Amino acid sequence: MYIKICQKNDYEVRILASKYKLPRGTYDILPETSYQWQYILNTFRDTAKLFNFKEIVTPIFEDADLFERSSGETSDVVSKEMYRFQDRKGRTFALRPEGTAPVVRSFVENNLGGQGETQKLFYFGPMFRYDRPQKGRYRQFYQFGIEAIGSNNPFVDAEVIFFFSTFLKKLGLTDYEVEINSVGNKAVSDRYDTVLKEFFQPHKDELCSDCKTRLDKKPRRLLDCKVPSCKEIAKDAPVMLDYLDQECSEHFEQVKKYLDSFGVKYTVNPKIVRGLDYYTHTAFEFLNNKLGAQNAIGAGGRYNGLVQQVGGKDVPGIGFAGGLERILLSMETQGLFCGNQTQPTVYMIPMGAKAIEASVEIIANLRTNGVSVEYNPDKSSMKAQMKAADKNKAKYAVIIGDEELDKGVVTLKNLMERTQSEVQISDLVSNIL
RNA sequence: GUGGCUGUAGUUCAGUUGGUAGAGCACAUGAUUGUGGUUCAUGUUGUCGUGGGUUCGAGCCCCAUCAGCCACCCCA
Numbered sequence: 001m002y003i004k005i006c007q008k009n010d011y012e013v014r015i016l017a018s019k020y021k022l023p024r025g026t027y028d029i030l031p032e033t034s035y036q037w038q039y040i041l042n043t044f045r046d047t048a049k050l051f052n053f054k055e056i057v058t059p060i061f062e063d064a065d066l067f068e069r070s071s072g073e074t075s076d077v078v079s080k081e082m083y084r085f086q087d088r089k090g091r092t093f094a095l096r097p098e099g100t101a102p103v104v105r106s107f108v109e110n111n112l113g114g115q116g117e118t119q120k121l122f123y124f125g126p127m128f129r130y131d132r133p134q135k136g137r138y139r140q141f142y143q144f145g146i147e148a149i150g151s152n153n154p155f156v157d158a159e160v161i162f163f164f165s166t167f168l169k170k171l172g173l174t175d176y177e178v179e180i181n182s183v184g185n186k187a188v189s190d191r192y193d194t195v196l197k198e199f200f201q202p203h204k205d206e207l208c209s210d211c212k213t214r215l216d217k218k219p220r221r222l223l224d225c226k227v228p229s230c231k232e233i234a235k236d237a238p239v240m241l242d243y244l245d246q247e248c249s250e251h252f253e254q255v256k257k258y259l260d261s262f263g264v265k266y267t268v269n270p271k272i273v274r275g276l277d278y279y280t281h282t283a284f285e286f287l288n289n290k291l292g293a294q295n296a297i298g299a300g301g302r303y304n305g306l307v308q309q310v311g312g313k314d315v316p317g318i319g320f321a322g323g324l325e326r327i328l329l330s331m332e333t334q335g336l337f338c339g340n341q342t343q344p345t346v347y348m349i350p351m352g353a354k355a356i357e358a359s360v361e362i363i364a365n366l367r368t369n370g371v372s373v374e375y376n377p378d379k380s381s382m383k384a385q386m387k388a389a390d391k392n393k394a395k396y397a398v399i400i401g402d403e404e405l406d407k408g409v410v411t412l413k414n415l416m417e418r419t420q421s422e423v424q425i426s427d428l429v430s431n432i433l
Numbered sequence: 434g435u436g437g438c439u440g441u442a443g444u445u446c447a448g449u450u451g452g453u454a455g456a457g458c459a460c461a462u463g464a465u466u467g468u469g470g471u472u473c474a475u476g477u478u479g480u481c482g483u484g485g486g487u488u489c490g491a492g493c494c495c496c497a498u499c500a501g502c503c504a505c506c507c508c509a
Contacts, residue, residue, distance in 0.1 A: 021482095021499080021500070024499090024500070024501095075507095076506080076507050076508080077507080077508075080434075080507090081507075081508090098508095098509085099509095127509080129507085129508080129509095131506090131507065131508080132434075132435090132505095132506085132507090133500095133501080133502090134502080134503070134504080135502075135503065135504095136508095136509085137507085137508075137509090141509075142509095143509060144509095145509085210505090210506070226505085274508095275507070275508055275509095276508095285509095286509090292503080292504085293503085293504065293505085293506095293507095294507090294508070294509080296508065296509055297509070298509060299508080299509060300509090320509090321509055322509060323508090323509035324509090325509085326509065327509095349467090349468085351467060381462095381467090382467045382468055382469095383462095383463095383465085383467090383468075383469080384461090384462095385468090385469090386467095386468050386469040387469055387470090388469085389468095389469065390469040390470055391469085391470090397468080397469080399467075399468075401467060402467090403467085411467095411468090413468075413469095415469070415470090418468095418469090420468085
């Protein structure tokens with residue numbers, strides 16, 4: 001926004017030319033690409049149908065506390081990236097940075113698990129994180145996800161992963177890899193963290209500055225540091241999977257078995273670390289290494305303590321979330337087409353005032369009978385209107401001028417086949433459908 | 434939050450050692466008094482991201498700022 005001051009005669013005229021720009025890290029979904037979104041969303045909903053997951057929609061803001069307690073106050077998502085604000089009564093809310101906690105909140109609040117049934121839910125919507133924008137990373141971004149709450153059966157773990165791979169398959173995406181891991185239960189991961197600290201402590205001075213803070217905050221993050229010297233040290237670090245107890249490792253084995261049965265290809269990566277604190281047992285990531293730094297197109301895992309933490313019963317759950325922008329990017333890099341732009345069936349071309357009058361009725365009649373019609377009242381010449389019909393990729397042009405008016409007909413032209421014929425106005429709909 | 438690169442027409446970009454802004458595509462009109470994807474001709478479009486500074490003069494040099502891109506970080 002800026003102010004321009006012009007001299008006009010003896011007095012100053014101040015022109016306030018406001019120039020609004022969209023907030024950093026956000027973007028508009030323009031008509032030229034919106035159909036791609038619809039395509040991906042429809043495909044996701046179709047997949048949900050196949051697996052019998054039901055849609056749930058929650059608000060885009062919640063009690064800030066919900067996220068702070070569930071994701072972990074020390075996680076970057078909560079500590080530096082959350083949009084927090086106070087309303088007029090001083091309550092502290094946050095724009096949701098992720099989708100799982102709100103779904104679990106709704107599950108508990110509405111007693112969705114009241115009958116002991118496993119709830120299979122899916123969602124889609126905008127999430128918000130105050131990150132520095134980058135390829136595949138925005139401040140308002142869109143995630144779709146599913147949550148299966150109520151079962152600890154490893155079959156469900158595999159099913160959730162199979163869901164995501166089925167979805168990607170429907171889209172035609174093949175440029176990705178699936179990595180899985182088990183982070184065990186709370187006791188196991190706490191013990192592992194202690195072991196890791198003991199392992200890295202003697203090397204503290206050789207670590208990069210990021211890793212020095214990681215050592216105290218989240219030792220597991222040290223495992224996927226990109227600095228070569230840190231990598232070298234981490235190479236010999238103890239492996240999570242060796243610290244799983246009987247129950248955890250049996251669960252993991254079962255998950256792998258079911259994945260094999262589902263025909264999902266995966267690799268076990270014991271270094272997978274989930275960013276949010278609530279994850280337990282199975283953790284997985286879908287990675288596309290052609291995307292650049294932001295290569296996770298989807299990820300998820302089990303969260304057996306979360307429901308209780310949010311105030312419900314001790315009910316297990318598992319889910320995943322995928323990033324719409326990154327899926328779209330993946331499809332672009334793989335050269336995949338993504339749905340079709342909608343186009344009108346009929347482009348109306350009236351010539352002259354009387355014809356325009358007559359065509360209003362025709363347009364109304366076509367539309368009420370389910371035929372999509374485009375007409376641009378700001379174009380008048382035949383040539384311009386034909387050009388526009390072509391550009392709109394209309395199937396037919398309906399031409400009406402004095403000649404047609406006299407006979408009570410219209411000229412129906414098939415633009416693809418370049419053929420045309422005169423048809424009675426009353427027969428127009430049946431000639432098109 | 435840190436670093437690097439970039440910001441000129443609707444769009445993709447060019448713009449020489451500082452001398453009052455250019456091309457392709459797109460768009461509009463015509464060749465064809467009522468017939469579109471090709472031609473051909475003609476034409477329109479600019480707070481040169483924003484604010485300041487240096488200079489007789491800045492798209493170009495300097496400072497600041499905003500935005501985009503890429504990486505770190507983080508994560509979907």
